[in-house]
Amino acid sequence: MTSFLIRGRPRHATAHIRVRVAHAVLGAVAGVWWLVLPVTTAAARVPVPPATAAGRQDGTSVADLVLPFTAVAVVLALAGYGRLRRTRRARTRTTPGTVPAPPPAPGPAGSERQARAALRLADDCVRTSREELSFVRERFGEQRTEPFTHALRAAETELAAAFAIWRRYEQGLPQDPGARQQALAGVIGRCAEAGRHLDARAPELDRLRGFGAAAEGLGAALVVAEGRFRELTARTVTAQHTLADLRQRYAPSATASVSGYVEQAKDRLVFATTRLNEARQAADAGDPGRAVGRLRAGEGAVAQAELLVDGVERLAARLREAAALAPAARTEADTRPPAPHPTPAGPEPHRPADAETEAPAGPCEGARVPVAGGGPGGRDVSAGGVREEPDAGPGDPLDVLRRAAGRAAGAGPGVLEDAALLVARCAVAGAEEFVAVHRGAVGVAARARLAEAARELGAGHAGRADAAARQARELAERDVRAYGTPYAGPDGDTAGLAGALLGGILLPEFPDAGTPAAFGGPTTRSRHHA
Structure with a gap:
């Protein structure tokens, strides 16, 4: 985690200082030598023949002036060369140094925007890399693709840590302004590290697939x-x-x-x-x-x-499991004391005001269920309510399990715990599928809730995982509705292009709308641009 920390003076800056000091010392030595030389010469002077002395005519010979002029010329040349190098470096500098002042640090709002952009970009890179790697693995097998699988897992770990930091930041933790700024720096650094893991392996993946100049593996x-x-x-x-x-x-x-x-x-x-x-x-x-x-x-x-x-097939299997488990869950719910409905921890800054009294629709529940009992259109969450609905006609087995498990939340191992896990897995998988195929429109709020749901499910907190996944699905659906139609030609959509942009298959930042996303991080994922 040192990629985003403040770094010290570059090594080559010290070398430049040493060169300047050497130039100055050399000039000083030459000047002192020039001044001291006549004194030493006079101390050891021998008598000069009269003829020679007469030839000087009380003046200075040309030979006596050669050495001083040479020393002065050398000092001036060295000084001019040093000044020229300093001027040239100041004009063409591209790396951090001691001359230019560092750019001002972004404020909290700017850091938040950077963190959001970094999270979304890193999440897209991880999802795209996972998709392409499935094709490479099918062709080359697990052993030959292990380095890329390892890089993907490392990127997923960094991204999960970044989302965890971001979620705590959304909840107001930490509270100290300086610590919050450091948290945002941590999010950006983790996302950058995830991208580096993928960027490092992208050229090797292309070589394995044979995507060179001749593209033998096509x-x-x-x-x-x-x-x-x-x-x-x-x-x-x-x-x-x-x-x-x-x-x-x-x-x-x-x-x-x-x-x-x-x-x-x-x-x-x-x-x-x-x-x-x-x-x-x-x-x-x-x-x-x-x-x-x-x-x-x-x-x-x-x-x-x-x-x-897979989503349709998965739901069919889960509904069959839920229908088989529902009678035992209803019976056990009758014998359990009531428990409060599980809610996700922390504030919900992205939840609309008109949804305060309703639980968001999840991947296994289309209709919204009022949290508070009673009222017009509300359903009783008591054991009697759980028992009555299936007798009235075709029902929703997953919803029956959700309400039964919610009545006896935290009761320990048993049928209701199995029911809660089944519902939570269905909710998380459904939200994951929806975000994956609509990632061109889905924002950071939905992705962060989905990452939270995965963490809670991994920790065995089925109720909280279910609630977070349902929130993620609601936020993602809202983003897709706000996104609208990404592309429409003169006759409407062209061969599924709108869906490809909505799904993040094509990168929208290129004007031709034809650049596909590939395995890699931010610097390599668009390398197949035509």
Whole structure:
């Protein structure tokens, strides 16, 4: 953690000082020698023949003036050379030194903006690197890709630490202004370290994949991407039938979290079709640079379509588990004393005022559930309320487990603890999928809540993990609504380009909207720019 600390004087600055001192000493020695030389000469002077003495005509010979003039010329030359070097360094300096004053430190508002930008960029780099690495691992296996897996894990660790610091900062900790500034510096430093881990391995990954000047590995990479594309096309059709069946068996709230997933998966596959075909054509035409860029865009679209289809399949499996566990959870909830509904610790600075009395919709719950019992439209959170809803028709098994576990929160091992973990895992996975496929629009607030949910789930705090994940999902959905349509041509969307920008598959900072995100940190992720 020294990357963002204040550094001392550069080593080469000391060398420049030594050169100047040497020049000054040399000039002083030459001057003293010039002054002392006549005295030493006079002390050892021998008689001069009369003829020679007469030839001097009481004046100074030319030989006596050579040495002083030479010494003066040397001193002036050295002084002029030193001044010229100092002037040239002052004009062309590109590294920190002693001459220019350091830039002023940013204030709290500026540091917050830098920290937000660093968190979002580092999170995008980690997600993109994870997606590309899945294709590399499928081709080369675990052993040959271990260095890249290690770099990705190191980056994930740094990013998780940065989000933890940021979350505490959002909660007002620490309170001292100086310590808060240091916390922001820590966030920025951790994000920079995460990016360095990925940047260091990016060139090696390209060499492994054969993405050099000739791009020898393009053919094999295209085979892997096209194989996953074909498999995913069949799975998307199956997911569509699965979702239709879930909607018939359960309440609308049970499937609201994956609403639109199949359509978005199809959109990503349309984009992948276009880009993979263009990659194949560019490779056949001998244009490896364009082929690699199109391949990476197609791989990103395939990876996100796979996430969306996985989301539908995951929800179907979790609903089956919840339906099997619900009777035992209801029975145990009847015998447990009531407990307060779990809420996430700390303030919620990004939560809207009109949501103060409602819990945010989570990845396994479409409708908002009022936190306070009673009132019009409210549902009873007592054991009787848990027991009554499934008897009225198709229900939401995950919601039943959530309310049953909430009634007896912290009761210890048992059916309700299993129910709480099942609900929390579903909530965290759903929020993760949503953020991943909409990361072009999702801000730092949602990402920080998602990181908090993952930490709480890893610590075994199911209730807090569920609540944080549901907040992350609500904030992410709000960001996507505010983002709007990222791109629209004269006839609307062009071959899934809007979804590719929304998903962060293409980097929006380039005007041609055709640069794909690749494995790497901030300095290497856009290296496949055409």
